[in-house]
Amino acid sequence: MTETFQFRLLAEDGRARRGEISMPRGTIRTPAFMPVGTAGTVKAMYPDQVRELGADIILGNTYHLMLRPGAERVARLGGLHEFARWPHPILTDSGGFQIMSLAALRKLKESGVTFRSHVDGQVHELSPERSIEIQGLLDSDIQMQLDECIRLPAEREEIERAMELSLRWAERSAAAFGEQPGKAMFGIVQGGDQPDLRIRSAERLSAMNLKGYAVGGLAVGEPQSVMLEMLDVTLPAMPHAKPRYLMGVGTPDDLLESVRRGIDMFDCVMPTRAGRHGLAYTRFGKLNLKNARHAEDSRPLDEQSDCSAARDYSRAYLHHLVKANEILGAMLLTWVNLSYYQFLMQGIRDAIEAGRYDDYVASVKEGWARGEA
Template identity: 60%
Template sequence: MTLANHFELLGQSDAARLGRLTTPHGVVRTPAFMPVGTLGAMKGLHWREVRDAGADIVLGNTYHLMLRPGAERIAALGGLQKFTTWNGPMLTDSGGFQVMSLAQLRKVSEKAVNFRSHIDGAAIELSPERAIEVQLLLGSNIAMQLDECVRLPAERDDIDRAMRLSLRWAERCKRAFETAPDGHMLFGIVQGGDVPELRQQSARGLIEIGFHGYAIGGLAVGEPQEVMLAMIDETAPVLPQDRPRYLMGVGTPEDILEAVARGIDMFDCVMPTRNGRHGVAFTRFGSVNLRNARHADDPRPLDAESSWPSTRNCSRAYLHHLVKSGETLGAMLLSEINIAYYQSLMSGIRAAISNGTFESFRQQTRAHWAQGDIAAL
């Protein structure tokens, strides 16, 4: 099956890439950060705040949504975009990572992965075919193949076995995706742990099968940053230039900046909202822990020059008070502040690539982070 290419590479600055990905629900500007709405909701934020912050695309999760409220129910209610009122481009993770991290009593076989629901203990079988069926029922614009993700560190034999199983599942996912509506996309997932030759074998195997885009999975699962970046260095040059590249589950602003420098186009992570719920803000001057007592009498905003109102107007003292008091508003404000910062970072990255100044932008951004609060005075 010949797969239409919905991605346009618009320019480069060194290895950093500027692109445009067209979906039936709108255009995604890349490099792009996808806020994570695992259960069809963004924790602590309304969808309008996600839109206003500048996000083009968000992420939902097959594992969670198939368990509750159920893919068939969402399909009957008009699909995930209508159900959630997001109405923009949406990518769904296949659920493989969640099975590894959440499911009880899981058993992986050639046919499928069988596990017990973490909600009620019900027995569930998730095969490549079912993973695609669920994502088609959800109506996501970008579906992911089902893969087996191995948590690092791991033995090479186990990494090799999981990588080869993921390739066989990738073939089955592509066959199951043949009934997808026009304009919808399927991404393959490169596995291979922290073994360079296995990463390259996986990438070449997926290219031979053929996908709309290629993800790098199985990273940000406990390995040091230098290992993650080394695996990107091994993998990205193998992937097709004319297809989007997605680094799954990553990450910190620094991770994103370094991965963009290595040719990655798409990212997702729960970190902006999760850290916000725990009192941590991301800013141009690095992360700020609002739980610290030194903020109690600080009238300064997090960033007086930010375009996001809450970042510009709320004092550190007020945010500290909300966090220490356990007020829900504190988590909400910091979550929106963090999502807005991530989208501002991506906007700056895209502008720098367009201008051919990405390396300068990268160095300036890192210098700001290193200065911390001194830069905000």
């Protein structure tokens, strides 16, 4: 740990990178997957469990915490780390994704976005400055600029407008953030599925000399091939010595292929959401525990797993819990999924250090293709 924000590259294998981010609250091993704790909690998990699975950092969301319980209240209660009993690093999203996902409830202008709360209908305004202020009240360690994220496909004119607005908001966010030695603010590259806009966004953000950079506006409706194409053209235009964060991604295959191209950090609701809907991620691929074929299957999901939920409970019991809509089913399968994601990330880090990343990817995908024994 350190009193300042530092990123070190420890190994490279092709474009895949193994590194670490050092901050006052802890060290983040990269490539890293950040479990999503939108409202101050990783759903269906205890904080200690999340940590024991190998997570160095979790994510919180400015928009949701602003509405409930309120950033000022969280600050009065000691900040998000104290409030949520997570003393390790926290990254907060700026609320930009909700500008897209709640488009029916908002009005967008140069100064920021005005929207009605989906909780109680109250009107709120979120500007770049207010987003940074809220993230400061939450006391998060890595803060994100406010940006406008749009769904794909979209017209080029609309993509360019949102990208240029996000660049102007990045400058305002950086000015509001100022100098905070133990913390970082990341800029967010936008540009949709337009290679030249992605490069322009990356180059102009790079000139701002921020502590880290994210790629946003992907996995928002486009096929994986387009996402990977955008990473291929964007990452070379981003600073090599700064961490690179792909926002809101993704499936295990997305993680493998994005690391191959040089991404260092990920977050996604997929493993927790899937667990609440009866889906398990394992070394054998994705299993749907709702399926009747599991009803009398006494085998565990993975008898070799270090995760008790995957190793010690039968598929038949998990099927029963899911079909009966029992809370324990969501808890166990979320545990299984986050365990697998962290297992995958540790394997990625080890493979890059050993200089055998391509072999590791091939072996993981072979396991998925082979399926259950």
